[in-house]
Amino acid sequence: MLKNRIIPCLDVKNGRVVKGINFVELKDAGDPVEQAKIYSDGGADEICFLDITASNENRDTIIDIVKKTAKECFVPLTVGGGVRTIQNITDLLLAGADKVSINTAAVKNVNFVKESSKKFGSQCIVVAIDAKKVSDNKWEVFTHGGRNKTGMDAVEFAKKVEENGAGEILLTSMDKDGTKSGYDVDLLKVITNSTNIPIIASGGVGTLDHLYDGIVKGGASAVLAASIFHYGEYKIKDAKEYLNSKNVSVRL
Amino acid sequence: MNVTIVDYQSGNISSVINSFAEVSKGKVNLEVTSNTNKIKSSDKIVLPGQGSFKSCVESLKSINGLVETLKDFAITNKKPLLGICVGLQMFADVGYEDAETKGLGWIPGKVSKIDNQKGKFKLPHIGWNEIEIQKKSKIFKDIKNKAHMYFVHSYEFIPEDKSVISATTDYSSKIVCAVEKDNLFGTQFHPEKSDKIGLKIIDNFLKL
Numbered sequence: 297m298l299k300n301r302i303i304p305c306l307d308v309k310n311g312r313v314v315k316g317i318n319f320v321e322l323k324d325a326g327d328p329v330e331q332a333k334i335y336s337d338g339g340a341d342e343i344c345f346l347d348i349t350a351s352n353e354n355r356d357t358i359i360d361i362v363k364k365t366a367k368e369c370f371v372p373l374t375v376g377g378g379v380r381t382i383q384n385i386t387d388l389l390l391a392g393a394d395k396v397s398i399n400t401a402a403v404k405n406v407n408f409v410k411e412s413s414k415k416f417g418s419q420c421i422v423v424a425i426d427a428k429k430v431s432d433n434k435w436e437v438f439t440h441g442g443r444n445k446t447g448m449d450a451v452e453f454a455k456k457v458e459e460n461g462a463g464e465i466l467l468t469s470m471d472k473d474g475t476k477s478g479y480d481v482d483l484l485k486v487i488t489n490s491t492n493i494p495i496i497a498s499g500g501v502g503t504l505d506h507l508y509d510g511i512v513k514g515g516a517s518a519v520l521a522a523s524i525f526h527y528g529e530y531k532i533k534d535a536k537e538y539l540n541s542k543n544v545s546v547r548l
Numbered sequence: 549m550n551v552t553i554v555d556y557q558s559g560n561i562s563s564v565i566n567s568f569a570e571v572s573k574g575k576v577n578l579e580v581t582s583n584t585n586k587i588k589s590s591d592k593i594v595l596p597g598q599g600s601f602k603s604c605v606e607s608l609k610s611i612n613g614l615v616e617t618l619k620d621f622a623i624t625n626k627k628p629l630l631g632i633c634v635g636l637q638m639f640a641d642v643g644y645e646d647a648e649t650k651g652l653g654w655i656p657g658k659v660s661k662i663d664n665q666k667g668k669f670k671l672p673h674i675g676w677n678e679i680e681i682q683k684k685s686k687i688f689k690d691i692k693n694k695a696h697m698y699f700v701h702s703y704e705f706i707p708e709d710k711s712v713i714s715a716t717t718d719y720s721s722k723i724v725c726a727v728e729k730d731n732l733f734g735t736q737f738h739p740e741k742s743d744k745i746g747l748k749i750i751d752n753f754l755k756l
Contacts, residue, residue, distance in 0.1 A: 298719055299676045299696065336743070341676055366566050372698060372741050389560040394741060417559055417599035419672055419700040463672050463700070494670050517670060547676040547696045 299547045300511045301341035301518035302535050303374075303496065304525045306331055309348050311357040315526045329364045335525070336369040338532040341547060343369055344397075344520060347377030355384070359391045366392025376424055376466070385412055389420065397466055399424040400439045403446055403453070406460050413461025422496070423462040425450060427483055428470040435483050442470035450483070451490050458491050465491065466520065468498040476502025476523070484514025496520050504530060504538040511544055551754065552579045552590040556607045556614065559598030564632065567740035568594065571750045584617040592753070593621055597634025601643030601659055601703065604634045605651060615652065623654060626731045630687070630753050636727065636734030637705050645703050655729055657707035662720055669720040671702045677717045677725075679737070685714035685728045687735075687752040695745050697725070697737035705736065 307314040312326040324330060332343045343365070347358040355378065362375055375388050376397030385396050402409050402423045413421045426442060427435040427450035435450035454465055467487055469480035479497045488495045494517035497510035501521040510519045524530050536546045551572070553564055565580055572578055579586055587593060595618070597604045608614055622629040631639055640651040643659035651659065664671050678694040697717075704723045707713065715726035717737070725736040733753065739746035 297678065298673065298699075301675050366562060367570070370563075370567055370570070370741060370747055371743055372700075390562055392562040392566055394560070394563055418702075419598065419674070420560060464674060492664065492667050492670055493672070494674050517675065 297545055299341070299545050300516075300539070301496075302507070302532055302546065303342045303344050303518055303520040304335045304340050304532065305344040305346055305498070305520050305522045307346050307348050307522065308358060308361065308377075310354055311361060314348065315523060328361050329368065332365045332373075333368050335532060336371050339536060339547070340371060340532050341518070342372040342374060344374045344376070346397075347375065349378070355387075359387055362388060362391040362393050374422060376422070382412060382415060385416060389416065395420045395422050395463070397422040397424045399426065402457060403437055403439050403448065406456055409457050409462055410460040413463070418461050418463035421462050422464045422466050423457040424466040424468065425454060425457070426468045426470050429480070429483070433482070433486070435486075438470055442473070451486055454487050454491050458493050462493060464494045464496060466496045466498055469500060472500030473498075475500050478502065478506040479510045479514055479516075481509055481514045484510060484516055488515035494518065504535055507535055508539060508542055508544060511539070549575075549592070549754075550577045550579065550590045551592045551594065552581060552587050553594045553596065554582060554587065554614075554618070555580045556582050556611055558596065558604045558607045558634070561596045561598075563738070563740045564594065564596045567747060567750055568754075571747050572754055576754055582611045582614055584613045587614075587617050587621060590621070591627065592756070593618065593627070593629040595629060595631045595635035595638070597632065597636075597638060599634065601634055601637055601645040601651070602647055602649040604638060605643070605649050608638070619652070619654075622732055628731045628753070628756050629733065631732075631734040632740070633701060633736060633738060636736055637703065639727070639732065639734055640705055640707070643703070654732060655707050655712055655727065656709065657705060659703050659705050662702055662704050662723065665720055672700055673702065673719045673723075674700045677719060677737075679715040679717050679725055680722075681715050682713050683711075683728070685726065685733070686756055687728070687733050687749050688714065688726075689752045691745065691748060691752075696742070697735075697739070697746060698741040699725070699737045701736060705734075
């Protein structure tokens with residue numbers, strides 16, 4: 297039976313983790329490679345890096361981090377943030393990323409999803425959708441961390457990226473992100489029901505119950521979280537044992 | 549020992565290289581190449597493959613003499629070869645991804661899309677699934693039944709002779725996820741991404 301995945305996400309800025317893990321065994325709380333290794337050793341099903349470096353000049357930094365991480369972590373590694381061109385994808389994959397996550401570039405031009413999935417295979421193309429609730433049962437796609445409206449309906453856009461070859465969707469609720477009040481389960485439900493590719497739930501996890509809700513109520517294939525793991529509130533193992541105790545199948 | 553990872557421009561093989569480098573740690577001379585002379589002088593071959601069946605077969609064929617060299621290596625000379633993901637699928641006679649495409653024809657069978665049972669099963673089949681070991685395989689030494697491996701694929705290999713199947717996994721139906729026929733080994737899952745247990749499979753292959 298296919299297991300539900302737990303994916304810790306690390307935000308990286310200029311080569312350093314922004315929200316560092318608060319673990320005693322860490323030597324350097326800002327080193328993304330070391331943190332990724334801890335997650336991987338702790339049973340993370342995948343690792344996700346989100347590069348939030350503002351400038352283009354610093355792209356080499358994330359490449360270097362991916363290179364080092366890929367030599368130490370033997371679970372899938374997804375890298376997102378600033379992926380705009382085929383060359384960006386090539387660079388990340390050559391460095392050792394297994395998947396790339398495309399956000400703004402997919403919104404601007406859905407053909408980019410098609411082109412990249414044709415070139416590299418759907419298995420490594422994740423489209424990150426940031427959605428915000430605009431009315432009852434209606435969500436709109438936003439970019440730039442929720443600042444820019446696009447006028448696009450999130451459900452329609454999700455279907456469109458699937459048609460264009462996305463292998464997975466990383467779905468973040470901009471209303472819930474950072475609130476620790478749980479995923480937007482209604483958003484997850486509507487997207488998982490209207491697509492046939494795996495959906496990764498993101499945005500809002502504050503407790504282990506929220507992970508359960510994302511999988512069981514929202515229908516997500518994988519759950520992504522950042523802060524609950526970073527600050528040592530929970531370890532990956534805690535999350536898995538909790539889900540297992542509630543009959544959610546995970547890789548133990 | 550010389551081990552060659554065949555680099556035929558079939559997508560991302562960095563993880564395969566990293567994992568083999570980690571396991572072999574200087575004990576093995578690892579080459580990443582499509583050079584047919586280097587392949588001929590290797591002791592073992594790893595044939596990775598990402599993207600579609602069609603694109604992988606086409607890439608393989610676009611390199612002069614490569615298909616023949618691999619056939620000599622694996623079929624005529626019966627030296628150990630490990631196919632990973634589409635690398636395994638290409639052992640088949642035919643694949644149906646994108647368009648009907650002839651495979652290498654090393655193990656009779658076909659590669660078809662996984663039946664998603666009208667949307668009940670999401671595709672690609674992505675993530676960790678348990679393998680059910682069907683027969684003793686040299687590369688499964690010290691691997692427990694129901695061990696978790698990382699998968700990412702939408703198509704499955706259906707061999708005609710079921711005795712080649714060394715493991716299956718449950719997703720929509722019992723999907724063939726590993727084969728062993730004499731010196732030919734193949735995994736549908738990615739040992740290079742399957743944590744320590746996956747590295748153990750690589751170690752087993754290197755120790756053959």
